[in-house]
Amino acid sequence: MxxxxxxxxxxxxxxxxxxxxxxxxxxxxxxxxxxxxxxxxxxxxxxxxxxxxxxxxxxxxxxxxxxxxxxxxxxxxxxxxxxxxxxxxxxxxxxxxxxxxxxxxxxxxxxxxxxxxxxxxxxxxxxxxxxxxxxxxxxxxxxxxxxxxxxxxxxxxxxxxxxxxxxxxxxxxxxxxxxxxxxxxxxxxxxxxxxxxxxxxxxxxxxxxxxxxxxxxxxxxxxxxxxxxxxxxxxxxxxxxxxxxxxxxxxxxxxxxxxxxxxxxxxxxxxxxxxxxxxxxxxxxxxxxxxxxxxxxxxxxxxxxxxxxxxxxxxxxxxxxxxxxxxxxxxxxxxxxxxxxxVANYELSDIDVEVELPDYENLKKPMIEAFLLDPTACAACTYMWAVAEDAQKHFGDKIDVVEYRYNNLEDIARTKKMAVAQLPSLYLNGKLLYSSIIPNLDELIVQIEEAM
CATH class of the missing domain: 3.20.20.210 (TIM Barrel)
Structure with missing residues (x-):
């Protein structure tokens, strides 16, 4: 049947x-x-x-x-x-x-x-x-x-x-x-x-x-x-x-x-x-x-x-x-x-895009990097990015805030090179701060101040 x-x-x-x-x-x-x-x-x-x-x-x-x-x-x-x-x-x-x-x-x-x-x-x-x-x-x-x-x-x-x-x-x-x-x-x-x-x-x-x-x-x-x-x-x-x-x-x-x-x-x-x-x-x-x-x-x-x-x-x-x-x-x-x-003998293809990571040891000011799926399509990413933007508003040009989206090839390659395990994630100066957890802005501000 x-x-x-x-x-x-x-x-x-x-x-x-x-x-x-x-x-x-x-x-x-x-x-x-x-x-x-x-x-x-x-x-x-x-x-x-x-x-x-x-x-x-x-x-x-x-x-x-x-x-x-x-x-x-x-x-x-x-x-x-x-x-x-x-x-x-x-x-x-x-x-x-x-x-x-x-x-x-x-x-x-x-x-x-x-x-x-x-x-x-x-x-x-x-x-x-x-x-x-x-x-x-x-x-x-x-x-x-x-x-x-x-x-x-x-x-x-x-x-x-x-x-x-x-x-x-x-x-x-x-x-x-x-x-x-x-x-x-x-x-x-x-x-x-x-x-x-x-x-x-x-x-x-x-x-x-x-x-x-x-x-x-x-x-x-x-x-x-x-x-x-x-x-x-x-x-x-x-x-x-x-x-x-x-x-x-x-x-x-x-x-x-x-x-x-x-x-x-x-x-x-x-x-x-x-x-x-x-x-x-x-x-x-x-x-x-x-x-x-x-x-x-x-x-x-x-x-x-x-x-x-x-x-x-x-x-x-x-x-x-x-x-x-x-x-x-x-x-x-x-x-x-x-x-x-x-597909008995088939191996999954790999994304082969070269990316260059920032020189985290010699940054002129703290850098927040948001690794996202898509902040317009993914609500969790929307609010992770929104907290990062709120931090940018608080500190102004004293910090850099960058987003990477997992819907374009270069950012996928960057995400893999950074060994980002979960999306969305937030990094400070190349080090993981929040993995699939949206931060409290007050806590994020303190962590950025400590990095200054």
């Missing part, structure tokens, strides 16, 4: 053994690339978003499919200024709570912002492919939403104003429940809070401020009869077990996390693990063989008869990801044995 993609995802999420892993291409902005639309068109034009999603379904044969990958949607409704990009997701430009300790009271309605577009497209997509493809409804998780509203001050609040953090988290959790209900009302199969900034906090902070809200969210989704997934980008290794304890049906992680090791933890809780084909080094800059090889290696690294496993890109795919590369990943998941034969 041949399973539909939707049946496959349901069986995986119900912890049944299946003939292969599930397959979900996280094609947000990339969906528009398939049809020749820029990212702004995808996020603002319902017809173009619908056409793009239908093309994703046609070209990549997914088991499950995201409807819209936009972590700024709620922030825009709640007062943040959002800048739209041609080849990437929107980004938040300001934080309305940066200079006030007020807690908003506004709740969202289906008529707010771009939600009518989301509802319209969801209904049309469900009608066309909802019987054969599991639909994933994504929304901005409460901690990242709080970061959008509060800005970098939120990371000071964690120590200096914890009562405020609890209040803003309670508010953002209510917004999350409203977004979950919006998708539930439309019969969406899997409800997904996406909270990249969560990877940047410590386990004690997670336990104190996030465990309760997330348990409430996942209990609510389960009570309503839908599946859930907890999606955290960045190096979430240190909080995987805590994420499991909040009770989602599945976790989604990116390439910063060792999937086989993480799966040992999720298996203990009987939770599905999803991930994590590298976005840039493999999907964006690799070739077809690289993508097949990386996918096969990932599948073969997990000895579990395909139970509780979904293969997906590490996060929202880069806009201009070559179509043939994603087809290669799809082929490797859907036809694993044949794909394994194709």
């Amino acid at each position: 041949t399973l539909t993609g939707k049946e496959m995802i349901y069986k995986v999420l119900q912890h049944e053994e299946v003939p292969r892993p599930g397959w979900i291409p996280f094609a947000g902005v990339h969906a528009g690339f398939l049809k020749g639309y820029d990212a702004t068109e995808v996020y603002t034009d319902a017809n173009k978003l619908f056409d793009s999603l239908m093309e994703v379904n046609k070209v990549y044969s997914p088991d499950g499919q995201v409807l819209l990958f936009d972590l700024q949607l709620e922030a825009e409704i709640l007062g943040c200024t959002v800048r739209f990009e041609k080849n990437g997701p929107p980004c938040v430009m300001d934080s309305p709570l940066a200079d006030t300790d007020e807690i908003p009271t506004k709740m969202i309605s289906k008529e707010d912002g771009r939600l009518p577009l989301v509802i319209d497209v969801t209904r049309r997509i469900k009608k066309e492919i909802g019987d054969t493809t599991a639909l994933y409804g994504l929304f901005c998780g409460p901690f990242t939403l709080a970061s959008h509203l509060r800005g970098t001050k939120l990371f000071r609040d964690l120590k200096k104003n914890p009562d405020y953090v609890e209040k803003i988290m309670a508010y953002c959790t209510e917004i999350s429940l409203q977004m979950a209900q919006l998708y539930l009302d439309e019969g969406v199969d899997v409800i997904v809070p996406v909270d990249p900034v969560v990877s940047q906090i410590s386990p004690p902070v997670f336990s104190k401020f996030l465990s309760g809200p997330y348990k409430r969210i996942f209990d609510y989704i389960r009570e309503k009869g839908a599946f859930s997934s907890f999606f955290v980008c960045g190096n979430a290794t240190h909080i995987i077990e805590l994420m499991c304890q909040t009770g989602p049906d599945s976790l989604s992680i990116d390439e910063n996390v060792n999937l086989p090791e993480a799966k040992k933890i999720t298996d203990k809780y009987n939770i599905v693990m999803g991930g994590n084909i590298p976005l840039t080094t493999i999907m964006l800059f690799g070739n077809q063989q690289d993508n097949i090889k990386a996918t096969i290696d990932l599948i073969d690294s997990i000895d579990v008869n395909n139970k509780n496993l979904i293969i997906a890109p590490g996060c929202d795919m880069p806009y201009a990801t070559p179509i043939e590369n994603t087809i290669a990943v799809s082929h490797a998941v859907l036809h694993t044995d044949k794909a394994r034969e194709l």
Whole structure:
């Protein structure tokens, strides 16, 4: 009996053994690339978003499919200024709570912002492919939403104003429940809070401020009869077990996390693990063989008869990801044995770009280097870079602040030459300060002063 993609995802999420892993291409902005639309068109034009999603379904044969990958949607409704990009997701430009300790009271309605577009497209997509493809409804998780509203001050609040953090988290959790209900009302199969900034906090902070809200969210989704997934980008290794304890049906992680090791933890809780084909080094800059090889290696690294496993890109795919590369990943998941034969003796290609590192021993002034994925597309990177910029504002021309993005070849080569283990990371004078942890600005200022 041949399973539909939707049946496959349901069986995986119900912890049944299946003939292969599930397959979900996280094609947000990339969906528009398939049809020749820029990212702004995808996020603002319902017809173009619908056409793009239908093309994703046609070209990549997914088991499950995201409807819209936009972590700024709620922030825009709640007062943040959002800048739209041609080849990437929107980004938040300001934080309305940066200079006030007020807690908003506004709740969202289906008529707010771009939600009518989301509802319209969801209904049309469900009608066309909802019987054969599991639909994933994504929304901005409460901690990242709080970061959008509060800005970098939120990371000071964690120590200096914890009562405020609890209040803003309670508010953002209510917004999350409203977004979950919006998708539930439309019969969406899997409800997904996406909270990249969560990877940047410590386990004690997670336990104190996030465990309760997330348990409430996942209990609510389960009570309503839908599946859930907890999606955290960045190096979430240190909080995987805590994420499991909040009770989602599945976790989604990116390439910063060792999937086989993480799966040992999720298996203990009987939770599905999803991930994590590298976005840039493999999907964006690799070739077809690289993508097949990386996918096969990932599948073969997990000895579990395909139970509780979904293969997906590490996060929202880069806009201009070559179509043939994603087809290669799809082929490797859907036809694993044949794909394994194709790359039996193949070695992954390497990025060969020469870069010269600064002479750290003879710098004229302190240098902060931010190694990022993409500060416009990755929320964790956005706030890591924002703290670095705040430090620049504090010290002015007494320090240098530089950013490197893991979406261009030279910066990838530089990241590798520096042996940067996790992104985002912050270095001072060539020495690691913060690895996948967004710093408190006050602490960063002290460290820079000590280096002067």
